[in-house]
């Protein structure tokens with residue numbers, strides 16, 4: 001089976017966000033594989049191990065994203081592709097990302113594409129379904145279970161807490177929700193092997209994409225931090241009185257109940 | 258310039274979801290005196306149309322088809338694209354719900370347009386509308402404009418207030434017949450886990466438990482409090498990882514993002530990843546044994562104590578309040 005995983009490099013979830021000069025500061029920040037994409041990589045490896053085939057991890061970004069690709073290779077992916085847009089694209093949005101990724105994939109005939117259901121930085125959840133639609137293949141989002149039998153695919157997906165059980169077929173794109181699996185940690189031999197696995201780098205020119213065709217459709221005009229929350233009031237006294245006071249405060253002062 | 262704005266109405270178990278009305282309010286602002294057209298898709302949705310008029314929709318278009326009884330991106334996609342083709346809107350608004358998240362990128366991709374997802378507020382109106390959305394899971398915000406073409410946004414439930422209901426208003430209702438074919442997904446079954454119907458992302462009150470809840474049974478008092486307040490139960494990843502509850506309840510950077518009026522965190526330490534999912538709630542209450550717990554830094558009110566003592570007492574007090582009200 002020809003399997004692709006879309007992987008995004010993102011800020012570590014521990015990082016505090018600093019804005020200066022209207023931009024998010026990246027200096028000194030730790031970067032990780034988007035947590036949802038880890039589920040996607042793990043699932044891809046499991047499907048390959050059960051069905052045979054090859055797992056290619058794909059990221060669009062800058063040179064720095066090689067580190068996350070190597071981590072995915074160390075987990076067990078076979079090949080990696082970096083679509084390096086650093087020098088070509090200045091302003092991008094989800095349209096850009098999905099367009100570039102699907103241009104790369106369009107002649108690769110993937111049977112299965114896995115992505116995260118949402119990136120914890122950009123947070124739109126658009127890229128997976130957009131890529132599937134451009135490629136003309138079906139997609140299922142926020143999956144928690146995947147079973148493949150020939151070309152028939154049975155999926156469980158999380159729909160606002162309920163579980164939907166559905167059937168569809170390959171080729172298919174799915175996006176991973178928490179609960180899909182337990183992503184493995186790269187093993188030491190895995191890390192050693194990853195150094196020798198192929199990592200291909202391509203640029204827009206190689207994909208015959210004109211920079212003008214991928215100009216963002218939307219524009220970020222400002223980035224700012226939420227107002228800092230003042231520490232509130234820790235109640236004191238007998239517990240029973242605290243509880244009474246809290247109910248009173250919520251009812252009469254905050255007026256939320 | 259006044260605009261024509263298309264809004265997707267969303268029903269859940271035969272009733273319109275609140276976010277449908279919130280989307281109308283957002284559409285009104287974008288339309289700047291233009292027209293707001295609600296769209297209802299399903300196998301039998303005609304009866305819901307009148308409600309939309311009372312909340313500000315000028316027109317309602319229904320598309321009814323047996324294949325639209327259950328949501329599939331193919332079925333809903335075909336129906337919506339037919340409506341869009343007929344109406345030629347200047348803007349489109351969906352809820353940022355499971356359905357809206359799944360469907361909106363497909364439509365945007367098909368139409369080759371931008372999409373601003375998960376909008377929590379709108380500044381300005383008409384041509385000068387600017388959309389505000391959280392990024393980095395709520396650790397920052399961005400203001401976004403659509404450069405050209407159709408303005409397509411999804412709005413996060415619970416953030417944009419619906420217009421006041423006006424019973425004297427009504428919308429012009431029409432239906433469009435669309436041929437729905439070639440569905441690539443068949444829904445076999447929907448296993449309901451959220452029995453009480455208060456959806457976590459739309460709940461006005463969320464009672465969340467963490468590792469301090471200690472067991473699956475430990476969630477029972479939280480559930481009782483949630484029931485008294487008409488709210489939903491949520492959880493930290495700590496509680497989910499420990500198998501006290503289902504991952505669908507997880508709130509945080511890799512879980513649901515919620516913005517209720519009242520968020521009560523019980524036995525949750527307040528890790529940065531948890532805060533990302535709830536820190537924009539209107540009022541936060543922390544109940545924790547440890548006075549040093551990080552959660553107190555974002556809480557409006559805090560009680561240092563054992564949640565198994567505090568929660569049942571709270572439930573009793575709220576019950577009294579309800580009786581007296």
Ligand SMILES: Cc1cc2nc3c(=O)[nH]c(=O)nc-3n(C[C@H](O)[C@H](O)[C@H](O)COP(=O)(O)OP(=O)(O)OC[C@H]3O[C@@H](n4cnc5c(N)ncnc54)[C@H](O)[C@@H]3O)c2cc1C
Pocket residue numbers: 006007008009034036037058059060061062085086090091092093094095097098101114115116117118119120121122123124125126127128219220
């Ligand atoms: C060099 C650079 C410049 C940028 N400039 C801007 C800018 O000017 N304005 C702006 O608004 N944004 C900018 N971005 C951010 C970018 O537009 C979005 O992050 C991107 O469109 C993905 O959207 P998202 O984060 O909402 O991902 P989502 O749609 O939430 O991601 C869902 C899933 O799609 C896949 N995916 C997403 N992105 C990628 C990717 N890059 N490679 C592989 N798979 C992916 C992953 O599986 C991910 O889990 C820039 C990003 C880069 C790398």
Ligand SMILES: Cc1cc2nc3c(=O)[nH]c(=O)nc-3n(C[C@H](O)[C@H](O)[C@H](O)COP(=O)(O)OP(=O)(O)OC[C@H]3O[C@@H](n4cnc5c(N)ncnc54)[C@H](O)[C@@H]3O)c2cc1C
Pocket residue numbers: 013035466467468469470492493494495496507508509510511512523524525526527528529530531534544545546547550562563564565
């Ligand atoms: C990539 C990544 C993503 C993550 N995403 C999320 C996410 O989306 N959501 C999330 O929540 N976490 C997330 N986490 C995990 C996060 O870092 C914390 O580990 C987690 O939130 C801790 O859960 P907790 O507060 O329930 O547990 P703990 O940190 O163990 O806290 C338990 C608290 O309960 C208190 N307590 C104990 N007994 C009682 C009692 N009887 N009465 C009152 N208080 C009591 C203790 O004092 C303590 O403060 C993520 C972590 C990573 C690395």
